[in-house]
Amino acid sequence: MLETGQDILFLLTGAWGDGEGGPWLCADCCTMEGAIKVNPHWAEAVTLVRVDYARPRAEIVALLDADHQNAPTLILSPDTVAHIEPEAVVNGRRIYTDPKAICRQLAACYTGAQPK
Numbered sequence: 140m141l142e143t144g145q146d147i148l149f150l151l152t153g154a155w156g157d158g159e160g161g162p163w164l165c166a167d168c169c170t171m172e173g174a175i176k177v178n179p180h181w182a183e184a185v186t187l188v189r190v191d192y193a194r195p196r197a198e199i200v201a202l203l204d205a206d207h208q209n210a211p212t213l214i215l216s217p218d219t220v221a222h223i224e225p226e227a228v229v230n231g232r233r234i235y236t237d238p239k240a241i242c243r244q245l246a247a248c249y250t251g252a253q254p255k
Contacts (some may be wrong), residue, residue, distance in 0.1 A: 140179065140203060141186070141198055141201065143184050143216075144197045144216060144218075145184070145186045145216055146184070146186070146213060146214065146215050146216050146245075146248070147182075147186045147191075147202070147213070147214045147215075147216075148185045148186070148187050148188070148210045148211065148212070148213050148214075148241070149187060149188050149190055149196075149198065149199050149210045149211060149213075150156040150168045150171055150187070150188070150189050150190070150210055150211050151165045151168045151189065151190060151192055151211075152189045152190065152191050152192070155191070155192035155193075163192075163193060165210065165211075165235075166191075167208055167210075167211055167237075167238045168207050168211050170182055170238040170242075171211045171238050171241060171242075173254075174220065174238070174242050174245075174253075175187075176242075177251070177252050178181065178239065178245070178246070178247060178249075178251035178252060180251065181249055181251060183244070184245070184248070184249040185213075185249075187207040189193060190210060191239070194208060195208060196208040199212060201228070202214060202232060203229045203230060203232065203234065204230065207227070207229045207234065209236045210238060211238055211241060212234055212235070212236050213216075213234065213235040213236075213241045213244060213245070214230070214232050214233070214234050215233040215234070215235075215244075219248060220242055220246065220248070221244070221248035222243070223235075223243055223244055223247070226240065227232070236252055238254075239253075239254045240255050
């Protein structure tokens with residue numbers, strides 16, 4: 140199991156195809172990738188894990204469960220202050236999946252630019 144003592148941010152690896160065409164992108168993961176480009180220190184402050192589109196996403200399921208394997212997902216470490224209310228608590232872990240909420244939480248913890 141992935142335990143680093145840091146917040147963990149899961150993002151998709153990139154484009155994927157499926158039986159309905161493609162290639163596709165995850166707009167929310169692209170938003171997070173852009174936010175990390177603007178705030179590169181976030182990539183050092185958290186454990187950044189990129190996972191493939193295909194499910195199950197074992198790395199996320201191992202920490203949360205099969206119903207919560209969305210990307211992006213930010214899992215707060217037990218020591219991190221939640222500056223905004225977490226979207227859910229799964230297996231005792233506080234999580235965010237909305238990219239704006241993730242950016243606001245990261246900016247509050249680690250400084251940086253956030254969505255208006």
